[in-house]
Amino acid sequence: MPSIDCFICVFLKSISVPEKFQPVHTRTSSFQRTLSPQGVHLEGLENYGVKYYHLVKPHDSDPTGDGNRGSKMVSEIYLTRLLATKGTLQQYVDDLFERIFSTAHRGTVLPLAIKYMFDFLDDQALLHNIMDTEVVHTWKSNSLPLRFWVNVIKNPNFVFDIYKSNIVDSCLSVVAQTFMDSCSMSEHRLGINSPSSKLLYAKDIPKYKKWVERYYQDIKMMPAISDQDMTALLTDESRQHADDFNTTAALYELYKYIQQYYEDILSALEEDEFARKNRLTHKLEQVRREMDFEVYC
Known part of the structure; x- marks a missing residue:
């Protein structure tokens, strides 16, 4: 999935540190980590041309030094920086969401199981006389995007052999929350007390919601998958992973x-x-x- 690769790489590159600051211990010898764990002193990294791109405010855990100085900065300055960071990462987030919520830009054929499952949910709605489209939309969102994709976005270390620092975890939480808001049909209301992480993508969420609705509609219009084809698919999958x-x-x-x-x-x-x-x-x-x-x- 190129979109996820690009998304992960931009975070890895954005907070990478020189070799002298890299951690000594790694999980595997074949993959050198480029992220510095908590506790490593990073003073003077600006001399090496390192740039940071964060979608949240840095944690003020250090009572002295830069942490204490950063805590005194006004929120308007932080918001300006967050908006600039969001602009830097916007293309990667758009590419990720578009590939997830598209049947034509995936690079691979839509898995038959998704079509079969979504048709099953549509049939259940008809069987139980459920006319509310929001209910079926929620079923589909809970069965795939919110159960699978949110976990991949929030926890890339589940898929890739990488170290996820606290600040990267916070940044990915912002993107994951935006993803979840995009799958909801309820109105996205924000106020003066809303967190800045929610305000960042407030204008983009309506666009993402249209992508989600288009995705579900495109799948609905695809030819139905017969029970025989689905059984053959499951049998083949079982054979391939018989010993796993x-x-x-x-x-x-x-x-x-x-x-x-x-x-x-x-x-x-x-x-x-x-x-x-x-x-x-x-x-x-x-x-x-x-x-x-x-x-x-």
């Missing part, structure tokens, strides 16, 4: 969930037309009998 996971443990965890809500699940299967057609109730009872037999043996 403990499937027995996963199945047992699912069975414990079924045990807890057995009567409710059984009742729901009996009311569902697809479940009756495929005799899922009978199959579930067979699984329970076999599992109980294994336990007693």
Whole structure:
């Protein structure tokens, strides 16, 4: 994903320090860290041409020196600096959001599972006579952008072998919050007491919201994925990762969930037309009998 790579690189480059200030300990010998951990004295870095780009105010944890001096600066000066920083990083943030919320600028085909899942949510809304578009929009946002992408944006160290300092974590929180606000259909209201991090992207959020709505609509207009195609996809994925996971443990965890809500699940299967057609109730009872037999043996 070039957009995420670019986004991470700009932060890495923006707060990189010379070799003499780099930490001694690294997690891997093949990847040298360029971020300085907390506690490393960075006085005199301006002599090396290092520039800082932060979307939040620096933490005033140091009672002396630059930290104490910085705490006395008026908020208007900080806001000017934050706006300048936002302008520097704007293209990277736009590129990231556009690639996430686009079916045409990804560089790869939209995963079939996303189309299948979104169609399922649309079908559930029709099945339960839910006409409020905000409800379905929220379902889709919670199932993919807010569950997966926010974690990647906020925690790039989950994907890349990098060190995430406190200031970088705060900056990524600003972008992640903007991402979450973009997925919401509620009105984005700000006041005089709103944090400066929220004010930074206030004018951009309406544009991002349109991207989200367009993304969901484009997926809805795509050809439907049949159950056979989805089954084939899942079977192929299972084959490719057959040795990566403990499937027995996963199945047992699912069975414990079924045990807890057995009567409710059984009742729901009996009311569902697809479940009756495929005799899922009978199959579930067979699984329970076999599992109980294994336990007693």
